[in-house]
Amino acid sequence: MTITGKVKLHYFAKLDVSKIGRRGPVQFLLEDAGIPYELYLHQIGEWFAQKAELVASDRTPYAVLPCIELEGKVHVQSQPILRLLSQRLGKYAGNNAEEAHLVDTFSDMANDWFGAWGRTVFESDEVHNKKYVDVLLPGYLDAAERFLSLNKQGPYLLGEELSYGDFILASVVNDNGNLQLDGHPHVKAAVEAIFAKPYAKTVLSSDDKLLLPYNAARK
Ligand SMILES: N[C@@H](CCC(=O)N[C@@H](CS)C(=O)NCC(=O)O)C(=O)O
Known part of the structure; x- marks a missing residue:
């Protein structure tokens, strides 16, 4: 099985230009696998305003960041996200x-x-x-x-x-x-x-113009 369509990766906006937080591992994996994705970086106050709405609308039982939208479904928790993507790609999770x-x-x-x-x-x-x-x-x-x-x-x-x-x-x-x-x-x-990977610079220095309100990100 593989991945169809663009993955949306959501996380907090940078606290500091040099920090990537828990979106880093997910973005590294998407880049390494060559999976098309969009990165949405949210302001902290705006995220808390949307968190309850995500749960209330049954999009996820538990809303934390990072989260991804994969083929229309919301998935949270960085390690389960990494395992899900690895399972779908058939790599990054060991061979036995x-x-x-x-x-x-x-x-x-x-x-x-x-x-x-x-x-x-x-x-x-x-x-x-x-x-x-x-x-x-x-x-x-x-x-x-x-x-x-x-x-x-x-x-x-x-x-x-x-x-x-x-x-x-x-x-x-x-x-x-x-x-x-x-x-x-x-x-x-x-x-x-x-x-040293060619994509590392992209992960380590994401563009602030990707900063969108959550509702815009979901369209
Ligand atoms: N165990 C989770 C931790 C998720 C978590 O606590 N995320 C923090 C940011 S790193 C967060 O979303 N805080 C705001 C919230 O709880 O809404 C993971 O590895 O993804």
Whole structure:
């Protein structure tokens, strides 16, 4: 099975020109697969005004961003979105149950990392911020390094084959700013390989003219 028509990818407008958040992994995957898509970046206040309407109109039981519209249906939650797209494309999710589990486990870890990083951006919790720098960030980096060293071929989790987990890793590393990765050579090799892709610039620097009100985006 493949994907027909353009995918609509919705997320928040950039907080900072260098941050891509959880839309990053989905956009990396769409770009890598060559799937046509439109990116809609919403202002935070305007999203909350539309969230209840999306649920009330039965378009989705649970409205959070990122969400995609795929063949007219709304799908939410970044990892399930990545798994759905991977399943439809027959790639990025491993080639057997063990590989699928590995990709799933790695992705869950990288998505937890996104959540912990997000709290440092959206909340003013000094205790969490200190824990993030001292414990959580080094812990996630070390875990990612151990995962990526399982495959002797590299540079990605499954070797030469990209998985949706690699796209989450590249996104969260990007959003953490100038991380020093010399002590994590496998992480460095994986993210540098993704950042060197011809489409990486598009994902990392989306055009603000795509900023539309949600209702306009749904037409
Ligand atoms: N587990 C979800 C988290 C989704 C989530 O919390 N998204 C945030 C932005 S990263 C959001 O939509 N916040 C506003 C809302 O809850 O309406 C995922 O990985 O997509």
